[in-house]
Amino acid sequence: MSSHGLPTSNDPQDAPPAVAAGTADGAGSQGSLTTLVLLVLGVFAYLTMEMMVAPIVPFVQKELGITGSQSAWMLTGLLVVGAVCLPLATRYADIADKKKVFLVVLGLSGLGAVIAALAGTAPLLIAGQMLQGVGVAVVPIAIGIMRDSQPLERARTANTIFVVSGGLGAAVAYVAVGPIVTHLHYSYIYWFPTIVIAAVVLIGLRALPTCPPVVGGKVDWTGALILGAALVALLLGLTFPTTLGWGSPLVLGLLVATILLLALFVVVERRHSSPLVDLHGLAEREIRGVMSINFAHAIATFVMYVILPTIALLPVAIGYGMGGDASTAGLVLLPYALLVVVAGPTAQRLEPLLGRRGTMILGAVFIVAAGLVLLPIGSAPWTPYLCSALMGLGLGIGFTQSLNTIVRVVPAERVASASGAVYVVRSVGGVLGGQIAAAIFSGGLTPEGAPSWGAILANILFLVALGVASVGLSYLLAGRRSARTTAATLTPAQA
Template sequence: MTEYTAKPEPRTVPEEDSGRLTEASRGRLIGILVTLVLFTEIVPLQIAMVTMILPQIGRSFPESGSSTSWAITILGVASGATMALVGKAADLYGKKRLLLVCSGLFVLGSLTCALTASWPLFLAGRGVASVSWGMAVVNYGIIRDLFPRRWIPIAVGFIGTGLGVASIIGPVVCGLLTDSLSWRSVFWFLVIYMLVMIPVLAWVVPESEVRVRQRFDVLGALLFGGGVGVTLIYLSEGGTWGWTAMKSLGFLLGGLFLLVLFVLWERRVDEPMMELSLLRSPVVLIVMVASFFFTGVQSLIAVLTAYLFETPSASELHHEIAQGVAAKAGAPASIMERFITLDGDVGYAAGYSVLELALRISVWIAVFTMIFGPVGGYIARRIGARIPMIVAGVSVCAACALWINWHSTWQEQVSIGLLLGLGSGFFFAAWPNLVMDAVPASRQGVSTGVVQVFGGVGTSVSTALLASVLASYPLRMTIAAPGAQPVTTTVPQVYTDAGFSQAYLLLGALPCAAVIVLALVLRAGRVPARGGEPLV
């Protein structure tokens, strides 16, 4: 298997160093970096804030029924279908230009969500806004094209881990806006944030001069985006619809069929959207698979943490269940509580609000990640990106292994979470440096986009498998009223402690072990990161 080599361009491509800010002051470079990071913080910000207000959104759209979660699901589906396409368009037409296009689509989509009273139109707005996820892909290309080579390895560490607007400030702002106004004010906040950042980006960040001189492969883009999007619907909803149900299999087979057509088309077209040899590069292929596992684990931990600490305590659960049973039986809840017993360990349950969860746990994990991202980039610049990737796999594997037994208090979550922050920061500094040094600048956008797509698929697979694992460990309750046969049933959406331990083992530690193996066999990244500088 050989390294990826770009095909000869049909027309002249500017030199990679054309327009590079080698003579710029440190202040100007820092200003550009901070602007890029703050601009694309809108991507995680919209996830963090909209997840918090999902119940309120559902109450405002009664017709949504059981599909309220699609306010989140559609982000993964639409962004997975468009990230690589946005990256390719940035390679062709200009990276700053694509950032501005994506920001305009985000404003349009968020305004639709803030104003509409129609559930289908709300989902359409969310889908349009999700194209903004491609901005994270474009950022790596701008850093590569504009910054001095020695700045690039560390700068991508900041791009990958952000400045904490989404993870630290987002939950607090969301809580304050929702409590004092309404959930629609959250979308107005997102619109205003982006409208403030658009002129800042236009003024501070110059355009990259690196271009691919070829026609945009429209059919290839449609086949790839459609195939990924339809397949992600299967992965996102298969657990609800049934993995082997005809409806589910229709989406799976349809998505795979489109992807097969994409491969066949790309093999015969003169100017493909994506050279298939790019995917056969050992570095790109290993990074894609590692991203699949690592991003899936990272998403898994976030979901597990929310389940663990937002679940009401055993006494609160007992009281809530008694109230529900009493309402149906027409009896006082205080009496019904005597006849209801819970069978299963829920000692982990803390009953935190979303804001409490953010302040006690999520903020600290975000801070750890922010610190270690640039550190990982610095190590990549000094000795290579392979070591940070190995450390990332080992540290998050160790965190998941420790959480198997110690996950019941916020102190345990935060202290072990230091390892998660270390691993996340190092991973999101390592993989962009590996890709930059493996592909030419003219293929940066599309290659980074494909890696991000694999990460999104990993998130969908991990979330689907988590639902299956937890469903095997439900909390049971028994109602033993006098003169009646005892009735045992499960408590919806509440799971025993053993289920979380199994999830940390099977879906956390084991996938991270696979990341370690992939990083160990990686031949690239054993010398200092070059910031994409071509080998002589």
């Protein structure tokens, strides 16, 4: 991959073999293990806390007496702040010490959680949730720390572990949130992870390795302001249609503003000597493929989040419901979380055999299969669990392969920001997917107010179409021959 004067690739065949510094003795291995454990604990604590927010919304509404539109901002506010802060935080991590940026971002998310836990009013709770959204940047920055401080193959293994941590966090969230709100108080979903976050920050101050920037630079504050405004306009434009409709002047105005702001952002970035986003790098074939695939996968994820809990709660008599309760709605997503844990290591082992392209295609095929198995749900009520499991495999393989591709083809000094761009794309795709799925359901209701089979079927076919599109987009990635030529491991300095 060309990078306009930057190293062409992190692929081992592009540089001479080398032995990673610090790995020849036990001290180096011990240090890398400590680094990995602290990063994984931070990522796990944040993602677990994030996944437990949605199930507690009804309890928060009841205790604080807030409306549904207010409580929706518990999730929307977190997403908006996360999407806006991601490019800024990850770019800053590229030109500063990643250790410091990681600890600050993680610490701010913990502070937001404390504010939300202590909140007695809706505005304060929402403010805490929004500050918590800063923590979305912990994963790409953790990836950057591993890429800077460890050999390439160990950094790729860490990517797998981060994906597994996300799956485990979701699994813990789905299982633990019920007992917590039943026997304790919803605020404990904030307190338990915050204890872990505080421990990681305090220990990490001494134990995490410093990661000074490979090259100098400065933060493009003008670009950050324009991109932040564009993302806020876009995400609000995608969330308001539920209540205002897609034809609302406010919604249309926000979407038009998004287009104009993004166009201005491109102009500014192309003229800046140290841009917030490396537009030239994002235009490269494989990175363009990774971004496109993750956009489709994010839409598919939130379509699944709408379909499966809805089916779980619909009565059996309707012909395509499971007749369950809130616990069933959570448990039906548990196979997804558990199979993500399996999918990460699977992708790591498959890439040398199938190549980047083949591995990504396999993940997309699982997504297609996940939609298709829902078709006979009337006669096979267990199919939502199978759908959930197949989605876990497909999305887990796809996300792990995406991160591994970023680590391989992006210059080391841009790994954090490139990984952050993936998360921004996933945030936007997630909001869009949830809105589309909800709109399809709203447009096809039975006289009793339940989603009709036609609406269920339309969302299922939409899920299948996203999987098929992902198969096609996978051809932007390198094939098996490229994967098989890897024979040596780079040190961070050589990458």
